[in-house]
Amino acid sequence: GWKKRVCGSFFFANWLMGCSGSKSVATGSNMASKPDPFYDLIMDESLAKNEWPEAKMAEACSKEKKSLMAQAMSKELFEKYKDHKSALAGWTIARAINTGVMYPGSFVGCHAGDQESYTDFKELFNPVIEGYHKGFKMDGSCRHVTDLDSSKIQHTLSESAQKRIVSTRIRVARNLGMFPLNSGGTRETRLEIATLMEKVFGTLDGDLAGQFFRHSNMTKEQEQQLVDDHFLFKGKDKMQAASGYHQYWPEGRGIFHNKEKTFLLWINEGDHCRIISMQQGGDVKAVFERLARGIAAIEEGVKKVTGKEDAFMVHDILGCVTNCPSNLGTGMRGSVHIKVPKLIAKHGLEGIDAMCRERNCQARGTSGEHTEVIDRIDVSNWRRLGFPEYQLVDDMISTVNRLAELEDELEG
Numbered sequence: 001g002w003k004k005r006v007c008g009s010f011f012f013a014n015w016l017m018g019c020s021g022s023k024s025v026a027t028g029s030n031m032a033s034k035p036d037p038f039y040d041l042i043m044d045e046s047l048a049k050n051e052w053p054e055a056k057m058a059e060a061c062s063k064e065k066k067s068l069m070a071q072a073m074s075k076e077l078f079e080k081y082k083d084h085k086s087a088l089a090g091w092t093i094a095r096a097i098n099t100g101v102m103y104p105g106s107f108v109g110c111h112a113g114d115q116e117s118y119t120d121f122k123e124l125f126n127p128v129i130e131g132y133h134k135g136f137k138m139d140g141s142c143r144h145v146t147d148l149d150s151s152k153i154q155h156t157l158s159e160s161a162q163k164r165i166v167s168t169r170i171r172v173a174r175n176l177g178m179f180p181l182n183s184g185g186t187r188e189t190r191l192e193i194a195t196l197m198e199k200v201f202g203t204l205d206g207d208l209a210g211q212f213f214r215h216s217n218m219t220k221e222q223e224q225q226l227v228d229d230h231f232l233f234k235g236k237d238k239m240q241a242a243s244g245y246h247q248y249w250p251e252g253r254g255i256f257h258n259k260e261k262t263f264l265l266w267i268n269e270g271d272h273c274r275i276i277s278m279q280q281g282g283d284v285k286a287v288f289e290r291l292a293r294g295i296a297a298i299e300e301g302v303k304k305v306t307g308k309e310d311a312f313m314v315h316d317i318l319g320c321v322t323n324c325p326s327n328l329g330t331g332m333r334g335s336v337h338i339k340v341p342k343l344i345a346k347h348g349l350e351g352i353d354a355m356c357r358e359r360n361c362q363a364r365g366t367s368g369e370h371t372e373v374i375d376r377i378d379v380s381n382w383r384r385l386g387f388p389e390y391q392l393v394d395d396m397i398s399t400v401n402r403l404a405e406l407e408d409e410l411e412g
Contacts, residue, residue, distance in 0.1 A: 036241075037238050037241060037242075038235070038236040038237065038238055038241055038246070039235060039236065039241055039246040039247070039249045040241060040246075040247065041241065041242070041243075041244045041247050042102065042241070042242060043094070043095075043098055044056060044098055044101045044102055047094040047095075047097070047098055047101060048094075050082050050083075050092070050094055052075045052078045052079070052082075053101050054075075056101045056102075056104070057070065057073070057075075057101065059104055060100060060101065060104035060109075063104055063105070065105075067100045067104065067105075067106050067107060067108060067109030067110075068107065068108050068109055068110070068127070068128040068131045068132060068325075069097050069099075069100035069106075069108065069109030069110040069124070069128060070100055070104070070109060071127070071128075071131065072123075072124055072127040072128050072131070073097055073100075073110075073124060077093075077123055077124060078093055078094075078097075080123075081093040081120075081121055081123075081124075082094065084120060084121075086113060086114050086116040086117050086120050086184075087114075087116050088113075088114040088115070088116055088180050088184070089113035089114040089116075089117070089180035089181065089184025089185070090113075090184070091112065091113030091114055091116070091117045091120075091121075091180075091183075091184045093121055093124065095111075095113060095183070095184070095243075095244070096110050096111060096112065096113070096117065096121055096124060097109065097110050097124070098242050098243065099111060099239050099240075099242040099243045102238075102239075102242045103238065103239050103242060106239050107326075108128065108132060108324060108325055108326050109128075110124060110125070110128060110325070111181075111183045111243035111244075111323050111324055111325075112125070112181055112183070112184075112321070112322075112323060112324075112325070113180055113181055113183050113184025113244075114180040114181055114184050115177075115181075115313050115315060115321045117181075117184075118315065118318060118321070118325075122138070125325060126138040128325050129318070129325050129328065129385070132325055132326050133328070133329070133383070133384065133385040133386060135386065136385050136386040138317070140317070142317070142386055143316070143317050144315075144317065144318055144319030144328075144329045144330075144385055144386055145319075145388055146319055146320070146330065146388065146389065147388035147389060147390055148288070148291070148292035148295065148388075148389045148390065149292075149390055150285050150288050150289045150292065150390060150393075152388075152390040152391075153284075153285060153288070153390050153393055153394055153397070154394055155394050155397040155398045155401065156397070157282050157284060157397055157400065157401065158401045158404055158405070160401075160404040160405065160407075160408050161282065161338070161397075161400045161401050161403075161404035162281075162282040163404075164338050164339045164340065164404050164407065165281060165282030165336045165337070165338050165339075165400070166280070166281075166336075166337040166338065166339060166376060167278065167279065167280050167281065167336065167337050168278065168279060168281065168282055168283065168284050168287045168335070168336050169276065169277070169278040169287070169334075169335050169336075170276070170277050170278070170284075170287050170288055170291050170332065170333070170334040170335070170393070171274055171275060171276040171277070171291075171332070171333055171334075172274075172275050172291065172295065172320070172330065172331045172332045172389075173270075173271040173273070173274055173275075173320065173322045173327050173331030173332075174271065174272065174273045174275060174295070174298070174312050174313075174320060174331065175271050175272045175273070175312065175313040175320070175321055175322065175323075176193060176196070176272050176273070176302065176311065176312065176313065177308070177310045177311060177312055177313045177314070178306065178308060179192070179193055179272065181271070181272075181313075181321070181322075181323045182244070182245060182268055182270065182271065182272065182323060183243045183244040183245055183323050184244065185244075186248075187247075187248040187251055187252070189252075190248060190251060190252025190253075190268050191251060191252045193252060193267065193268055193272050194214065194252045194253070194254055194267050194268060196302070196305060196306070197212070197254075197256070197265070197267050197272075197273070198212050198254075199301075199305045200298060200301035200302055200304075200305055201256050201265075201301075203297075203300070203301040203304055203305070204258075204297055204298075204301065207258060207259075207260060207262075207263070207290075208258055208263050208293065208294055208297055209258060209259070210256055210257050210258035210259055210263070211256065211257065212254055212255070212256040212267075213226065213254055213255050213256070214253070214254040215249075215250035215251075215253040215254055215255075216250050216251055216252075216253070226255060229257075229261060231255055231257060231261075231264060232255065233253075233255070233266055233269045235249050235250075235253075235269070240270060243323065243324075245270045245323065252267070252268045253267060253268045253269065254266075254267040254268070255267070262277065262278060262279045262287075262290065263276070263277055263290060263294050264276040264277075264278070265298070270323055270324075271322050271323055271327070271331070273298070275291065275294055275295055275298060276291075277290040277291035277294060282336060284334075284336070284393060284396070284397060288334070288389075288390075288393055298311075299311045299312060315328075318385065319331075319385065326384065327384055328384060328385045329384045329385030329386060329387070330384050330385070330387070330388075330389050330392060331384065332381070332384065332389050332392055333380050333381065334380060334381050334392060334393050334396050335378050335379060335380035335381075335396070336378070336379055336380075336396070336400055337366050337376050337377070337378055338376060338377060338379060338400055338403065338404070339375055339376045340352070340375075340376070340377060340403055340404070340406075340407045341374075341375040341376075341407075342407055342410035342411060343403060343406055343407050343410065344373055344374075344375065344377065346410065348373075349363060349364070349365065349373045349377065352377060352403070355402070355403070355406075356379060356382075356399050356403075357382065359395060359398060359399040359402065360381065360382050360383050360395045360399075361379055361380060361381055361382055361395055361396055361399040362379070362380055362381075362382045363377045363378065363379050364377065364378050364380075365377070365378065366378045379396060379399055379400055379403065380396060381393070381395045381396050382395075383395065
């Protein structure tokens with residue numbers, strides 16, 4: 001079958017190398033070529049030996065703000081699970097916690113290598129999930145429901161908000177059910193995913209049809225155009241690299257976009273697919289409706305190309321499965337860039353973010369977290385799990401309306 005053909009080649013290598021099978025190295029080891037912490041998988045020295053990282057965990061637990069992993073993990077739990085490997089990716093507890101051990105300042109601090117990880121290591125992941133997704137319980141009383149019906153959105157953008165919005169972007173993460181997650185994958189699985197998705201893109205038509213550009217063979221002109229369009233992703237993140245996200249860079253990575261550049265997919269950036277709908281201005285419903293159509297078209301395309309009935313990795317309780325527990329459920333981030341210079345001058349980004357958090361949203365710089373803010377901010381939903389997609393868009397719209405109202409008041 002498809003899964004056996006794709007995944008069989010990496011089982012033996014994963015078993016030998018703790019589920020990596022790639023260029024991975026322990027801290028403190030000697031290598032002829034120095035590993036790049038922004039891309040290569042660098043394992044904590046103790047974890048690489050499948051030993052409890054006593055000193056590093058003591059450091060992680062001593063911090064005022066401990067990662068969710070550090071709050072949930074114990075030596076007893078490590079000893080219980082240290083010899084277990086998940087069925088598909090051969091994922092281990094050592095690999096799962098490596099990010100939080102290497103970087104104690106991380107907020108979540110752990111990653112899954114396949115869907116089975118969330119069940120096999122539930123004593124780690126369940127409290128992490130409940131800690132991040134406030135109100136969601138892993139005792140069976142909660143269940144995620146996906147609903148992309150735009151007609152259920154109750155709020156509409158105010159005239160003031162529409163005037164202030166520069167652009168709208170809604171994205172979701174999706175992983176293909178017949179592969180391990182990329183943190184537990186190999187060079188071969190990443191290449192297989194890119195080749196499969198290239199065939200899927202060939203099934204798209206109408207306003208969704210477009211072109212696929214691979215990082216490994218795009219021309220300089222194509223690369224520059226993608227940079228100019230702000231579409232090109234570069235990886236280069238230490239915390240993500242410690243999970244195995246960025247191994248074998250840039251192989252198997254690519255970007256698809258339609259002719260109008262309003263529908264995009266990032267392939268193997270972190271999760272297998274980052275599906276994005278975007279456009280200038282504040283027509284949030286149009287962006288959401290295109291996203292819903294695009295997700296459905298991609299899902300049908302995967303089924304058509306593979307002959308499999310289940311295209312995406314979906315859990316009965318958790319919804320869409322992702323590498324990082326923070327993205328479980330919808331895997332969605334719906335955002336607008338909005339100009340509110342007077343609010344920024346009065347409250348600063350931190351103050352505005354506090355207002356947004358009260359409405360289940362967040363504010364950050366328009367180039368991502370920890371970026372400079374001048375006259376505009378990025379406002380997006382905070383919740384992911386346990387709430388349908390249309391409700392998260394509602395959260396964002398109502399929050400943006402309130403910020404626009406406050407900006408109006410400051411303008412007098």
